[in-house]
Amino acid sequence: MQFFLAEGARLGLGLIGVISLVAVNALFLIWMERKVSAHIQLRPGPMEVGFHGALQTIADALKLIGKELITPEDVDKLIYLLAPIVMFLPVLVSFLVIPFSPTLLIRDLNVGVLLIFAFSTLTVLAILMAGWASNNKYSLLGAIRSVAQNVAYEIPLLLTAMSIILMAGSFQPSVIVSQQAKVWNIFVQPLAFLLFIICGTAETNRAPFDIPEAESELVAGFHTEYSGMRFAIFFLAEYTNMFIVSAVATIFFLGGWHGPFLPPVVWFLLKVYALIFLMMWFRWTFPRLRFDQLITFAWKILIPLALLNLIVTAFVLKLVR
Amino acid sequence: MKAYVKETLTGFYSLLAGLGVTIRYFVKPIVTVQYPREKIDMSPRYRGHTEFLLDPETGSHRCNACENCARTCPSGVITVTGVKVPGTKKKRAVTYVLDYSLCSLCGLCVEVCPTNALKFSNEYRLAGYSRQDMIIDVMARLKAQQRALGLPEEVPPAPEAEAPAPEAAKSGEAES
Numbered sequence: 001m002q003f004f005l006a007e008g009a010r011l012g013l014g015l016i017g018v019i020s021l022v023a024v025n026a027l028f029l030i031w032m033e034r035k036v037s038a039h040i041q042l043r044p045g046p047m048e049v050g051f052h053g054a055l056q057t058i059a060d061a062l063k064l065i066g067k068e069l070i071t072p073e074d075v076d077k078l079i080y081l082l083a084p085i086v087m088f089l090p091v092l093v094s095f096l097v098i099p100f101s102p103t104l105l106i107r108d109l110n111v112g113v114l115l116i117f118a119f120s121t122l123t124v125l126a127i128l129m130a131g132w133a134s135n136n137k138y139s140l141l142g143a144i145r146s147v148a149q150n151v152a153y154e155i156p157l158l159l160t161a162m163s164i165i166l167m168a169g170s171f172q173p174s175v176i177v178s179q180q181a182k183v184w185n186i187f188v189q190p191l192a193f194l195l196f197i198i199c200g201t202a203e204t205n206r207a208p209f210d211i212p213e214a215e216s217e218l219v220a221g222f223h224t225e226y227s228g229m230r231f232a233i234f235f236l237a238e239y240t241n242m243f244i245v246s247a248v249a250t251i252f253f254l255g256g257w258h259g260p261f262l263p264p265v266v267w268f269l270l271k272v273y274a275l276i277f278l279m280m281w282f283r284w285t286f287p288r289l290r291f292d293q294l295i296t297f298a299w300k301i302l303i304p305l306a307l308l309n310l311i312v313t314a315f316v317l318k319l320v321r
Numbered sequence: 322m323k324a325y326v327k328e329t330l331t332g333f334y335s336l337l338a339g340l341g342v343t344i345r346y347f348v349k350p351i352v353t354v355q356y357p358r359e360k361i362d363m364s365p366r367y368r369g370h371t372e373f374l375l376d377p378e379t380g381s382h383r384c385n386a387c388e389n390c391a392r393t394c395p396s397g398v399i400t401v402t403g404v405k406v407p408g409t410k411k412k413r414a415v416t417y418v419l420d421y422s423l424c425s426l427c428g429l430c431v432e433v434c435p436t437n438a439l440k441f442s443n444e445y446r447l448a449g450y451s452r453q454d455m456i457i458d459v460m461a462r463l464k465a466q467q468r469a470l471g472l473p474e475e476v477p478p479a480p481e482a483e484a485p486a487p488e489a490a491k492s493g494e495a496e497s
Contacts, residue, residue, distance in 0.1 A: 040346050040347045042346060042353070044353050044355070281347075284343055
């Protein structure tokens with residue numbers, strides 16, 4: 001009885017914390033994205049609402065809440081309504097196993113990494129559902145591209161993750177982090193880090209891999225027909241995905257919560273936001289890849305390099321142990 | 322195989338070079354002017370509407386109300402009135418009004434002016450709510466300029482017919 005009470009309280013508090021983190025993170029990241037893009041283009045970005053436009057996204061969110069939820073006539077209603085939920089739920093689940101600090105984590109699962117990868121792939125299903133149900137050629141094209149893109153980046157992503165898991169000998173995020181107390185994995189596996197960041201950018205559908213959205217070709221891709229809060233949920237999920245990918249990269253390569261002087265949570269968040277800044281930097285530097293270019297890049301460069309990295313890691317580990 | 326490796330490496334280098342360019346721009350100061358709160362000064366050769374040239378010797382305008390500008394103006398923008406300064410043979414402008422809504426900024430008025438009394442102003446914020454806002458009182462602008470520089474304000478000479486009294490004539494002379 002006591003066990004269930006304690007675990008129930010833990011889960012409840014965790015969910016409240018996660019939902020508030022998701023909301024605040026998205027509000028902050030949208031503002032940050034606008035500021036980063038603006039400064040790269042020598043503009044000031046949002047300046048009107050709040051200090052340096054800090055409340056701009058809150059104003060935008062209020063506007064989105066007030067908007068009408070339009071359901072076009074010929075959509076597949078059930079799937080159309082379900083898609084934003086399917087998009088958002090896996091994002092929430094992934095937070096259950098992310099260790100923010102040695103003590104600040106909801107569930108220390110021994111298959112945590114697997115859980116994150118399994119659920120984050122569900123977003124592709126949500127994109128496919130949204131694109132198919134919208135009954136719109138742009139949405140459908142975006143959805144098809146997303147699925148094909150998934151085939152391209154998921155394999156090297158998991159291969160690079162495998163080499164880290166080989167080194168750690170565990171699927172448990174907290175174990176992977178605690179093994180990097182002395183040397184961060186990025187110094188042992190720089191190539192894996194590079195591949196992981198590239199695949200992570202593709203996983204979050206961000207430029208230069210924003211082929212499913214491709215606003216200059218496909219209006220808005222899979223979420224063309226969504227309005228109001230349904231669109232906002234897609235947006236929220238996209239920015240939360242950025243956070244999750246960066247958090248996983250931090251756990252794998254940047255030593256998670258390890259760092260001098262500052263408390264562990266601060267170190268973890270600092271590293272995560274540094275990686276998110278890197279992804280934003282990518283977005284405002286690189287032009288969007290054409291579809292065949294992405295496939296060629298993934299199959300001819302990423303996968304061979306990831307395989308090579310995995311084999312070398314396995315050999316070295318066998319020799320050392 | 323060699324070409325593949327070379328292409329991968331040069332491609333990777335080009336990506337890094339691109340990132341270098343954007344981060345350099347990221348740390349550069351921004352160039353945006355927050356318009357209603359910040360304003361840039363126009364270049365001195367900007368050709369806005371005309372205004373009186375402030376003569377540094379007299380601290381006032383040089384217009385003798387010859388109406389050459391009003392006659393040259395292809396759009397009939399300018400209305401200038403003047404009176405004879407009592408005691409001299411010279412005329413002097415009393416009012417000088419532009420209807421800027423008709424002006425095509427040809428600059429003929431500036432060219433034709435025999436005393437070089439006119440110049441182009443640097444004014445570029447000319448939005449208004451009605452046609453009435455487009456009517457520019459050049460004499461009032463001159464007075465504002467004089468006030469800003471701490472000079473005595475221009476007082477137009479009183480017409481002779483209405484002010485035959487010597488006190489008025491004297492004061493007119495003293496001011497100009």
